Amino acid sequence: MSKHKRNEGAFLNYDRPAISGVAIALGLILFFPIGFILLAVRLWKHRDLSYQKVIDWKNAGTTFLIIFIPFLISFLSHLAAGSDIQYWVMVWVVLLDLIPGIYMLWKSGQRRKQLFDRYDYYRHLVLVQGVTSVQSLAETTNQRPAVVVNDLQRMIYLGVFQDAFIDMYSMSIVFNQWAPGASMVNVNLSVNGDSFVPQQSRPQTPPPTPKTVECPGCGSSALLQPGENKTCPYCDSPLAYPQRG
Known part of the structure; x- marks a missing residue:
């Protein structure tokens, strides 16, 4: 099996949740400490998986809002029946459930936008500037190398970088039949004092x-x-x- 296929297979495993939401939900229903343990393990395993963290924020926010619905229905039914209502209970439910749920959904949207902006930056660095080193990309984007590797692997999966794979030995993105620096950028040399400084310009396409x-x-x-x-x-x-x- 080629190095490309090995890396591609590893990515497809990383692209799935480390622990499914169904398993976590069953753990919370049957024996809630197990559910919390599974959730903690999933969050830990997703620490370097940018896209999965976006999904985790969204799922958490959705779960909080779903939990809020029965409380709201119960509150409205008691209100309609004229029963004695302890309003402070609903206030706490709003503070501890509704507001956190809305915040998590908002946070998911923010993380998604930041991730897509970073994808655009990766694409510019790799295809235009010819930067293929994971370490260089990590330093430029202020991300951990493990995060950069996962981001690049997902971009390969989405077709942004075609016919490419991550070489885990050299820690760089490798194109099988296409060199991004040579294909996307023309390098002209201009004199700056006594040294030659490469000036990059886009080819006419x-x-x-x-x-x-x-x-x-x-x-x-x-x-x-x-x-x-x-x-x-x-x-x-x-x-x-x-x-x-």
């Missing part, structure tokens, strides 16, 4: 056209404009405009 992208999550198709990133309207999976093909 035809303007890119809109492309239809297949969602990796649900298989639906979406038309993306050049350089556009957005989420699938059906399953919220990230869609990125492909660089080639």
Whole structure:
């Protein structure tokens, strides 16, 4: 099995949740300490998985809001029946359940936007500037190398970097049949004092056209404009405009 295939298989495992939400839910229902332990393990295993952390924030916020619904229904039914109501209980439910749930959903949206912005930055660094070292990308983006590796692997999976893989020995992104620096950038040398300073310029290429992208999550198709990133309207999976093909 080639190095490319080994890395690709490892990524597909990383792209799934470390512990499924169903297992955590069953643990909380049957014996809640087990559910909390499974949740803690999942969060720990996702510490370097940017996209999974976005999903974790979203799932947590959704769970809090679902838990809030029975309390709200009970409160409204007692209110309609004219029963004695302890309003302070509902206040605590709002403070400890509704507000945290809304915050988690907002945080998920913020994390998603930051992640997509980072994807764009990775694409510029790799395809335009020819930076392929994981360590250099980590220093430039102020991320841990393990986070950068996962981000790059997901971008490869989404088709942003085609015919590429992460070489874990050299800790760099490798293109099998395409050198990004040579293909995307022309290097001209200009004199600055007594030294030669490389000046990078983009080659003259035809303007890119809109492309239809297949969602990796649900298989639906979406038309993306050049350089556009957005989420699938059906399953919220990230869609990125492909660089080639």
